[in-house]
Amino acid sequence: MKKITYNILSLLGIIAFMVPSLSSCSDEPDKDNFYTFTGEMASSYLKNRPEYSEFTEIVERAGLMDLLSTYGHYTCFVPSNEAIDTYLRGIGKSGVADLSTADCDTLARTHLVANMYTTMEMTQDRLPTANMLGRFIATSAGFDEENNAVIYLEGLAKILFKSQDDSVENGIMQPIDRVIEKSNNYISDLLRDNPRISTFYNALVATKVIDEIMLVEDENYDRNKYPKYYYRSHTWNEVAWVPDTKKYGYTVFVEPDEVLESKYNIAKGDLRALYNKACELYDPVYPEDVNKEGHSFENLTDSINPLHRFMQYHILTRYTAGVSDLTPMDVNLGVVKGAFGFDETLINPVDWFHTVLPHTMIKVEKITVNDYLGDGTKGDRYINRRYDANYQIVGARVDPTIEADVVHDGLNGHYYYVDDIVAFSSDVQNKVQNMRIRMDFSSVFPEVMTNGLRFEGNPEVDDPAGTPDDSATPKNGRNYYFPLGFLDGVTFTNCSVVLRRPHINFWSWQGDEWNLFGDYDFTFRLPPIPYSGDWQVRLGFCAIETRGVMQVYFDGVPQGIPLDMTKFLNSDLYIGDRFVWDESCGNYDQMTDEEKAEEQKLLKNLGAYRSPRSLFHFSLSEKSYFVGNYRTYRRILCQGYMDKNKDHYIRFRVASDGKQGNNNEFMLDYLELVPKSVYGVDGDGEMEDDL
16 A cells, blocks of 8 residues: 555656656755765765666766766666666677777766756656756656556656665666667658658658758857856846857657648648648748749749748757747746746746748747637647637647657757648738737747757756855856857847846746846847738846946837836836835736726836736745836837848947946846737727736
């Protein structure tokens, strides 16, 4: 009975996939305690157990045993001798001695993660921290031969139930029954090798879109050229590093052959039928190209060809290691069990991503709101879904399955099955994406996600208030700054561009924020809009006394008066003393609809909006909503006509008087692109929704 009860509790923990966790909260001991061991270390765990002697030899030959002898925080997936022997036979080796030093290094680093995870914390479809090769290990729930609830790694290797979660002084040991293998193939090779998606792959080749997913890494990038950057943001003295790598990556959404056949009668390998479907979808969006030569079936490689566009739109210009990366980070911290900073009872967590098709984005949405569930599955992710009072467009469901017989994660990309066609159709253009587009700045720049920088560190813990932790492996995680040329579409002079890691208690949506320091002149390319027309661009931020003033330019043209980040909504510039601070947003909720509409119009005329009602930061015991805080609000950066076929740029130029505040500190939190259909309400008692 005791064992059955434990199994049930373990299974309930694994089922918590619907309420994912972020990471272990374990703190690294002080450096003064290094080598003053009080118990068994990961190194001695391996050396003291003969059943793991072969993996121990691999770790020693890789030169990593000393690392596992020091204090730190590691998860070590430990293959048994039997698992190592099975692996060696599979690659034609008779023993560990036949492996090269490089082979041992790869094997050891594949099985080591520089963070601590129990099986109860493996609740996403991948570990939140990459292994020591920079690759993410896929995780999934299942059962072993004795019906114990266990975790599978990469769909094949399972953590041994009787030995799981074995703690040592500097980590957690997770014995496994198979060697973990990560593919070093390109994403194009993985697509080629899957017989279930041959039509999709053949179309990639025929259109030559496959040539657009071949980049891996900028080998000229050298992080050692850049020193650590020390700065002060508000009251925190912090340090930032440049990213370790400059990788390129792709995410591909794939309709399996069976979906194309069953839903659209497109037989396996029938590219003509797929081309005809692409014409049906894309000709209404690009009518000016219908009669051009490049439109024909004989010109599939032409940039205006419908099938060429169809294939490009399936590909994101960033790497995502699992479905949990497709929408904002899920956490299980205190009062929050869901997407970081979203009130999931009010809005579905959504993210927006650029595609390879020029001037287009994909909307990915996790269903959480009951009112507009429809036939969707709560907790699942959907592409280009809009299911509300106005539209019932279901979108394509992203399949989270981790397959044991097919590899989905490669050296430069990851692909997912979808259950319906993904396309930038007229419905997507004019209905699904005809809405307020809100993006965290870490979503705006694909390089952030591709290089694993978006959700760095432990968000529960602040860095030391005085001297920042600038050790090689800071225990709470890193902040980053970006050299000129690292972020595509970004130029700047006389400034440092810093990404501060997430903190649950920061007045920053999703916990992180971007700061500019210095006499900055910073320009970035706006995300694309779905259709031409009048749009409003807004910046969400937190005003603080230590910040500065800047002038906004849209496509080179100055926009209104400078934005002063020291001014609160309760200042004379905005609402004044009529604004009542209430972090629970109770005061705002007590206002009548007419009062809210009146206030919104007043602020709109002043170029500002309150923060959305659905966003918050939190401690482990309570949430604090942005809408009730006079420091967190949105400013209109520009408003006017935008062409969907052109790149548009926002420029921020310092306008502070001298070195104001913390070196003219300027904050970028989130961006909104708002069509006139949303912001243009002007009747009595009418207002844009406040979500």
